[in-house]
Amino acid sequence: MKASMGLVLLAIALGGAALAAPGLIAYQGRITDAAGNPVTSAITVTFTFWSSESGGTQLGSGFSDADTVTPDADGVYSTMIGDDPALLVPATVFSGNSVWLNVNVNGEDLAPRRRVASVAYALQSGNADTLDGAHKADLANASHTHDAIDIESGVFPPFLIPQNITLTSAAFIYGEAIRAGTIAQAYIDAAIARDSEILPTVLASDGPGSGLDADTLDGQQATDFALDSEIIPHILANDGAGSGIDADTLDGQQASAFAASSHTHGPYTFFYSIDRAAWQPNMSSTEYSSQGGNGGFCVTSSGFGKMIAPVNLPDGAIVDSFTVYFDKDPTHTEDVTVNFARYYPLDGNFSTWAEVDSSGISGVGAKTVAIPRRTVNNEATSLTCSAYSSDWGGGKVEVRGVIIEYTLNTAP
Numbered sequence: 001m002k003a004s005m006g007l008v009l010l011a012i013a014l015g016g017a018a019l020a021a022p023g024l025i026a027y028q029g030r031i032t033d034a035a036g037n038p039v040t041s042a043i044t045v046t047f048t049f050w051s052s053e054s055g056g057t058q059l060g061s062g063f064s065d066a067d068t069v070t071p072d073a074d075g076v077y078s079t080m081i082g083d084d085p086a087l088l089v090p091a092t093v094f095s096g097n098s099v100w101l102n103v104n105v106n107g108e109d110l111a112p113r114r115r116v117a118s119v120a121y122a123l124q125s126g127n128a129d130t131l132d133g134a135h136k137a138d139l140a141n142a143s144h145t146h147d148a149i150d151i152e153s154g155v156f157p158p159f160l161i162p163q164n165i166t167l168t169s170a171a172f173i174y175g176e177a178i179r180a181g182t183i184a185q186a187y188i189d190a191a192i193a194r195d196s197e198i199l200p201t202v203l204a205s206d207g208p209g210s211g212l213d214a215d216t217l218d219g220q221q222a223t224d225f226a227l228d229s230e231i232i233p234h235i236l237a238n239d240g241a242g243s244g245i246d247a248d249t250l251d252g253q254q255a256s257a258f259a260a261s262s263h264t265h266g267p268y269t270f271f272y273s274i275d276r277a278a279w280q281p282n283m284s285s286t287e288y289s290s291q292g293g294n295g296g297f298c299v300t301s302s303g304f305g306k307m308i309a310p311v312n313l314p315d316g317a318i319v320d321s322f323t324v325y326f327d328k329d330p331t332h333t334e335d336v337t338v339n340f341a342r343y344y345p346l347d348g349n350f351s352t353w354a355e356v357d358s359s360g361i362s363g364v365g366a367k368t369v370a371i372p373r374r375t376v377n378n379e380a381t382s383l384t385c386s387a388y389s390s391d392w393g394g395g396k397v398e399v400r401g402v403i404i405e406y407t408l409n410t411a412p
Helices: 118-125 195-205 228-238
Strands: 002-010 025-032 043-050 064-069 076-081 100-105 108-115 268-274 305-311 318-328 337-344 349-357 363-375 382-389 397-408
Touching (some): 025 043, 337 397
Antiparallel strands (some): 100 108, 268 397, 337 349, 337 382
16 A cells, blocks of 8 residues: 655644644645555544654653544545644654654554644644744645636646646647546547547558557457467367367268268178079979070960979068069960968968969069068078969960069168
8 A cells, every 4th residue: 555645734823821832733645556656545543743753752741543444536635633633743743853753554554654744833832923034924724726827837747637627739748647638639649549540440451461460359368269370280189089179070981981980881782593504393284384485484284383492581581572573475374373471380380471463464563562571580480482373374474583572771
């Protein structure tokens, strides 16, 4: 805490029938904090008198006066030492020729002590007729003012300049003394940018190569960023497993081009073919050929006939479609039907999964039917195909082949 000491002034009054000083001293001071800012909150000021600037003997039989004062906005305060009628300043304080005033603020002595000038000694000498040979009319009161015209030189501290002041054309005021109000545009140097000019000037000149040197970028100091020359070395020094570096590409490939470390494959699509050699008649008396005139199989006798073929698909396979290839003489009117079914050995029942016939085919042709994703269960069932007709026409209609499409979620 700093203190700016004011004048120590003496108030002199007539008392009783004799000329005597009332034991009062007017004191004015200014107090600031360590940064030089005025202190404006209430403080306790304690005054004592001593025989020397440091150390020494306390005068006035231990006289001490504590006052609580509240400085103004500039840190200036005024008080009276000895204003308690029961605790006036003893005249004995000034019986010697060396008197030093010690000022203590909130328990802290303010150094150095201030030596009391001759005026205060009037407490000892009474009411003089002259002061250094000058009468009262030749002197100014302790509290007085001056017209600005009487001040020819020097610098006013800011706290002594009033808020409203008018200057002549030849006068000027330091900027730090202006504490409130608005300065007219005409009195501001044209070289100083106005608020309305600053942002447009910056925006018009920013970007690469502008030369603008900002204090921060998005609130970050320059030390929070890496230089271009530092980035690649830093990445190379810290890359690899566990580095936490999230690159844009890996060997030029985006992440979508790779599979996750934990992944599955499939489903895989397969085709199961039943060729002509796999078909056998279901009755030993049926005449047939597994090498028909056009490469298919057929019943060569007239009338009804039925051929069967086993189907061996992997367990868990999902059947998707069933395709049969026919070769039919256009003059033949009867059709062949090919059936794909599941067989249940425990009860001897069949469950048809797909069935196609040769109707509408003239010559070589094929028919495909979709199967609603039937799943193969080799533990409890088996699969079989059968081809039958009421009249094969002695080989006028043949089955050239069967294709079963199925999928597996894993490779076989």
